[in-house]
Amino acid sequence: MDEKEKKIMGAISTLNTHQFFHLIHSLSSEFWRQQHHLCSLLQSPTRFPLTLHHLQTLSLHQKTLLIARYLLSMLTHITIFLETNKPNTSTTALRVKDLDAALLLMLLCQVHQQEPQALQRSTAQWRSVLKDYQVGTSLSMLGGLGGSSSAVLTPFIDITTRCQTFLEAVGCGDEMEREVAASVAAVVALPSVELSGGVECAICKEEMREGREVCELPCDHLFHWMCLLPWLKKKNTCPCCRFQLPTDDVLGEIQRLWGIIVTKSI
Template sequence: MMADQHSSPESIIMAALSTLNPAKLADLIYSISSLFHLLHRRLYSILSFPMLYDLTIRHLQSLSLQDKSLLIARHLLSNLTILTQSMQTCSMIGSTPKTYFGANQMRLRDIDAVVLLLLLCEIRHLFPEMLETPPSNLRLMLYNYVSRDMLTLSGIETSGAHVLMKYIEMVAKCKRFVTVMGGGGGGGGGGGGKSVNESATSVAIIVTLPSVEVKRGCTKECVICKEDMKEGRDVCELPCDHLFHWMCILPWLKKNNTCPCCRYRLPTDDIFSEVDRLWELLVNVGCAS
């Protein structure tokens, strides 16, 4: 199954998933199930406790449309990270620290806000009249709506195929929302935010770049300063295998997350740019399948 950047989000994700072997696919399903357990527990808690529901609603109401877009973009980034990490077969794919389970995980308040926001968006699409219900009754109606699938949402009697379809549906919806609200962007379909040239490389990635010694007979030049790399000198090697003088590449990476030679994209701390980078990776993997 092949997909390109003009395909639907569902087709792109399906094409990328088709490249996984059974073992990696099983690991991915386990990771997705773990994430769903977290999100569904939070949604159940919000709808079960009036005080928590009121606090979450107030938090959502305090956010601008741009902040809501950023919230969904962070949620999308976490999901894309789970998928792209399952496809890592070499260092060129890179990684990002933005995951629910990593050191820079989303705050619980933001997780609550995004799951309730996505539920309200779903209700607005399917049952817009429900949102005209008085606030005092809306929580119970949302609870009843969600409780119909609570057995499935809790992970009981759920097949791997069902988990994947739920995941694809959620990611595709978030991608469309971020694309519309964030405005296109560059690369493979875009997530908005800064352009590729304006996105600095993540500091966490820069500090892990290897230093390699220039071997005898190497006639390569640093494309930034146009000077030859001297034998025995330590230089920086990017994940795409291109070499640069450290004093040349560091200022570049502080402003750009692309290789000066091949435009390979490194991870960045900008949420929208990172969504765009990982989505481009999925497009490339799907096209190659």
């Protein structure tokens, strides 16, 4: 087991029985949804070439973002249980066209890795090559997916860590450390609270007087609205404790969710 797999397993081991049951349930339905989606894509003589063409027009950067958004949607399955003071987050599910493209791209990568000669044929033959490969892997998984939780977790952890490794390989590992703005939805959802005693605003260092309406972050730290809003336009972290708010930046959001998994797994 590599470091990333250990971190995910460590985080999952902190879930209670109820949460664990829900995680397995949501992962197995997601797994079947994706299998179904991929099969119908490979069966379709029109959707397949359109998706393949769409993939071919994407730059490496756009493909990276596609994988990143797919990874983000997968990570959400776990982190939904791990975020204790969970701020309002928008949905991370991929649109059908993007899910088609992401699943096809991942399948192509997998076939390229395991049977590189299979893709040396013309692209017109790829659909039947991929279909055969997909039927083979689905059948071998089918036996294990009857009910055992490890049979559900293994493919999930495998996909998640592979995406993470891919993003690091194309250089997004360092880029993910950059500053990103908090998501607009998360900022709009921040509550305004009335102060019951004087507290210092950590941004302007002035005392916020009793009775004043101030902004409360999910980590319980308080700030003047006028001080915090410009801050959150540049950074998604609390100025006091570096608690991270969600961001609309895909790589920034993966970094945030991955951070939650790492913290929990310790």
